[in-house]
Amino acid sequence: MIAYIIRRLLYAIPILIGVNLITFLLFFVVNSPDDIARMQLGAKRVTPEAIEKWKAERGYDKPLVWNAAASGVAKATDTILFDKSIRMFALDFGRADDGRDIALEIRSRMGPSLAIAIPTFILGLFVTVSFALLLVFFRNTALDVGGVVLCVAAMSISGLFYIIGGQYLVSKVWNLVPISGYSGGLDAGKFLILPVLISVVGGIGASARWYRTLFLEEINKDYVRTARAKGLSELRVLFRHVLKNAMIPILTGVVVVIPLLFMGSLLLESFFGIPGLGSYTIDAIGSQDFAVVRSMVFIGSVLYIVGLLLTDISYTLVDPRVRLN
Amino acid sequence: MDFKPLLLWSDILLWAMVAGCIALAVYCRRQDYLRRAWRRVGESGVAMASATILAAFISVGLLDSLHFQPRLPAQEGSSEVQYAPEVLSVLDALVADLRLNKEKTYSAPLATHAFAKETMERDGVQTRDYPRLKWGGAHLEDVAGRDSDLARRAAGGAFYGLLLWAVVVGVAVGWMALARGAPYGATCRTVWRPDTAATRPIAWRAVFVTLAVLCVIGGVTAAWSAGYHVFGTDKVGQDVLYLSLKSVRTALLIGTLTTLVTLPLAVALGLIAGFRGGWWDDAIQYLYTVLNSIPGVLLIAAMVLMMQVIIDTHPEWFETAAERADARLLALCFILGLTSWTGLCRLLRAETLKLRELDYVQAARAFGVGDARIMARHILPNLMHIVLIALVMDFSGLVLSEAVLSYIGIGVDSSMNSFGTMINAARLELSREPVVWWSLAAAFVLMLALVLAANLFADAVRDAFDPRFQWRARRILKKVAA
Numbered sequence: 056m057i058a059y060i061i062r063r064l065l066y067a068i069p070i071l072i073g074v075n076l077i078t079f080l081l082f083f084v085v086n087s088p089d090d091i092a093r094m095q096l097g098a099k100r101v102t103p104e105a106i107e108k109w110k111a112e113r114g115y116d117k118p119l120v121w122n123a124a125a126s127g128v129a130k131a132t133d134t135i136l137f138d139k140s141i142r143m144f145a146l147d148f149g150r151a152d153d154g155r156d157i158a159l160e161i162r163s164r165m166g167p168s169l170a171i172a173i174p175t176f177i178l179g180l181f182v183t184v185s186f187a188l189l190l191v192f193f194r195n196t197a198l199d200v201g202g203v204v205l206c207v208a209a210m211s212i213s214g215l216f217y218i219i220g221g222q223y224l225v226s227k228v229w230n231l232v233p234i235s236g237y238s239g240g241l242d243a244g245k246f247l248i249l250p251v252l253i254s255v256v257g258g259i260g261a262s263a264r265w266y267r268t269l270f271l272e273e274i275n276k277d278y279v280r281t282a283r284a285k286g287l288s289e290l291r292v293l294f295r296h297v298l299k300n301a302m303i304p305i306l307t308g309v310v311v312v313i314p315l316l317f318m319g320s321l322l323l324e325s326f327f328g329i330p331g332l333g334s335y336t337i338d339a340i341g342s343q344d345f346a347v348v349r350s351m352v353f354i355g356s357v358l359y360i361v362g363l364l365l366t367d368i369s370y371t372l373v374d375p376r377v378r379l380n
Numbered sequence: 381m382d383f384k385p386l387l388l389w390s391d392i393l394l395w396a397m398v399a400g401c402i403a404l405a406v407y408c409r410r411q412d413y414l415r416r417a418w419r420r421v422g423e424s425g426v427a428m429a430s431a432t433i434l435a436a437f438i439s440v441g442l443l444d445s446l447h448f449q450p451r452l453p454a455q456e457g458s459s460e461v462q463y464a465p466e467v468l469s470v471l472d473a474l475v476a477d478l479r480l481n482k483e484k485t486y487s488a489p490l491a492t493h494a495f496a497k498e499t500m501e502r503d504g505v506q507t508r509d510y511p512r513l514k515w516g517g518a519h520l521e522d523v524a525g526r527d528s529d530l531a532r533r534a535a536g537g538a539f540y541g542l543l544l545w546a547v548v549v550g551v552a553v554g555w556m557a558l559a560r561g562a563p564y565g566a567t568c569r570t571v572w573r574p575d576t577a578a579t580r581p582i583a584w585r586a587v588f589v590t591l592a593v594l595c596v597i598g599g600v601t602a603a604w605s606a607g608y609h610v611f612g613t614d615k616v617g618q619d620v621l622y623l624s625l626k627s628v629r630t631a632l633l634i635g636t637l638t639t640l641v642t643l644p645l646a647v648a649l650g651l652i653a654g655f656r657g658g659w660w661d662d663a664i665q666y667l668y669t670v671l672n673s674i675p676g677v678l679l680i681a682a683m684v685l686m687m688q689v690i691i692d693t694h695p696e697w698f699e700t701a702a703e704r705a706d707a708r709l710l711a712l713c714f715i716l717g718l719t720s721w722t723g724l725c726r727l728l729r730a731e732t733l734k735l736r737e738l739d740y741v742q743a744a745r746a747f748g749v750g751d752a753r754i755m756a757r758h759i760l761p762n763l764m765h766i767v768l769i770a771l772v773m774d775f776s777g778l779v780l781s782e783a784v785l786s787y788i789g790i791g792v793d794s795s796m797n798s799f800g801t802m803i804n805a806a807r808l809e810l811s812r813e814p815v816v817w818w819s820l821a822a823a824f825v826l827m828l829a830l831v832l833a834a835n836l837f838a839d840a841v842r843d844a845f846d847p848r849f850q851w852r853a854r855r856i857l858k859k860v861a862a
Binding site: 069070073074077078081082085086090091093094207208210211212213214215216219222223227315318321322325336337340341343345348349351352355356359360363 | 669673679686692780820828839
């Protein structure tokens with residue numbers, strides 16, 4: 056097991072190098088730092104001095120990959136490639152274009168993001184699995200058909216409408232919770248409850264329908280019939296047999312996203328004014344702060360790869376047949 | 381000539397796709413197994429009803445994809461012909477009433493008075509009141525007669541809608557009767573109540589009923605919009621119905637043109653990786669693992685930001701604003717395609733791995749058929765159902781993602797009408813008192829109709845072509861990753 060994990064972590068290195076290379080190409084080769092400086096400074100009549108100053112302040116004035124002017128190791132290290140891209144492997148993200156330390160910002164924004172993402176994840180999983188089991192329990196009845204129709208309709212509605220509609224109804228018309236904002240400690244609850252509920256409701260449609268198909272596939276298998284023949288109650292069959300065996304495909308989709316919970320949700324956080332990593336990313340996109348976007352891309356990939364690893368490990372936990380080697 | 385036709389790049393690509401679809405349909409008719417699979421789609425009433433709705437959306441989008449520049453009125457003493465810089469489409473010309481009759485600012489659906497009070501002079505006295513609209517209900521002498529006017533117009537519109545429907549259905553049934561060599565009345569009866577015990581007929585009834593509903597809705601809307609703003613007006617007084625109609629084209633373009641990028645990449649790379657194996661396989665797998673491991677939205681955001689820099693630093697490439705918006709839309713499709721081919725590629729690779737070992741491929745090899753020929757003649761046709769299902773299933777997701785991307789600010793050009801820009805402009809107005817809800821409602825209804833129809837149709841296509849494939853899994857994974 057340990058050997059497997061170590062090997063998987065080694066596999067991750069070339070992938071991260073690839074990601075790093077892609078971000079480097081995208082952010083520094085597709086457009087030269089000159090172009091970016093010109094656009095950031097806005098006007099068309101930017102003086103070359105202003106561009107040079109902008110670049111020097113942010114460390115973009117170095118050569119891209121090879122610094123012939125430097126001596127020794129610095130020929131390779133005193134470059135944009137090393138400074139801006141390779142340093143990310145050491146989780147050194149440098150400064151945002153507005154001068155703030157990105158790593159510090161990420162650390163302080165992780166809390167709010169997790170405060171909204173973890174309850175959403177747990178509650179969402181619980182609600183969708185229960186809803187799907189309910190549909191399966193009432194399979195081949197009008198309730199099942201109605202539930203599936205509802206699911207298809209729900210997944211055809213853009214997530215934006217769930218947020219806008221929920222915010223309008225609950226916060227404005229019913230005045231139950233504040234429209235947006237965030238505070239630390241226990242007070243956070245009243246700010247978090249609405250975004251959590253909205254994202255749970257918005258996610259039900261697609262996942263519940265998928266889980267329902269998974270359960271229906273299991274329910275026609277021999278072992279389920281045997282369990283029923285032994286006289287087990289339908290509920291017991293569903294929970295102890297069907298749910299357990301349908302766990303593998305469910306885990307594939309679910310465990311991967313656990314590490315990504317750190318990144319927060321772009322839409323929810325920006326609509327509800329929650330100072331998490333999602334709204335940080337959105338703000339960076341809005342103000343075209345490329346340093347932040349670059350860092351978030353890298354962190355996202357690292358977390359995704361961790362998620363894949365966790366998925367493999369979780370298989371061994373739910374399925375005794377799976378051996379990692 | 382009164383106008384100068386102008387082909388935007390997206391028009392060319394869209395019409396090329398229409399031609400491609402027609403060619404595909406002709407090909408499918410000739411292939412027995414494909415014809416049977418499509419027939420299974422046709423037997424489903426839900427699928428045919430949603431196909432009718434999709435067809436309605438597509439015809440709006442196609443009408444909006446024939447662009448031209450109108451001629452400017454000739455100037456005094458000059459024989460030179462000049463064309464307006466503004467690019468219009470046939471749809472714009474058809475609904476000129478909606479496009480040109482603007483109000484000052486917000487007005488509610490079917491309203492006769494503006495949404496905000498204004499200071500005006502009446503009989504020499506300054507008062508603050510809601511002014512009459514310039515277009516909405518301007519023909520009314522007395523505002524109290526609005527409801528009866530609306531009812532009269534609705535009845536007339538519904539009548540003409542049903543008339544149109546009767547003509548279309550009458551011709552269609554007549555054509556069917558000719559084709560079957562059956563009498564007209566009997567054909568009508570079998571279309572309405574088919575003999576399901578003996579045959580599995582195409583669900584024409586669903587088509588005709590849906591068509592009737594669409595005709596009535598269209599007729600009433602057309603009749604009302606001749607004198608009112610049916611969905612109200614937005615902040616700068618533009619008709620919301622017009623904006624929604626224009627948004628349909630953007631949604632369709634994003635949903636379809638993206639596949640022009642996805643398809644060649646996924647098919648070519650998936651085939652090569654699965655068939656050649658070895659070094660090729662490793663390289664292609666590495667490529668899509670790397671792309672896949674970057675969270676979708678972030679990769680799209682990074683690419684779009686870079687594209688914006690390119691467009692902003694090269695203003696000389698685009699002559700008109702429409703061309704710039706068009707280039708941005710195409711670039712967005714390109715980017716969405718670049719980030720979304722990995723899932724399909726992985727599926728195709730796995731399937732090719734299986735097909736490669738089958739006897740007929742081995743036999744072809746033994747006969748000395750070349751790799752390229754085996755891939756094209758023996759493997760590709762057996763992958764087509766996966767490709768087709770992936771295309772129809774991706775459509776609705778792309779339409780939905782356009783709205784989200786435009787909200788984040790990395791979607792289409794802000795001057796381009798799309799559901800995303802509509803929602804984005806309207807969402808802040810919910811905090812007004814009284815609420816300005818109609819832009820959101822219009823975007824909601826049209827998007828729901830389009831995406832729901834696309835989802836239902838895609839499900840039917842999937843069931844008809846490959847009931848055992850776990851498509852749901854792939855879609856969920858993509859959604860979760862986003």
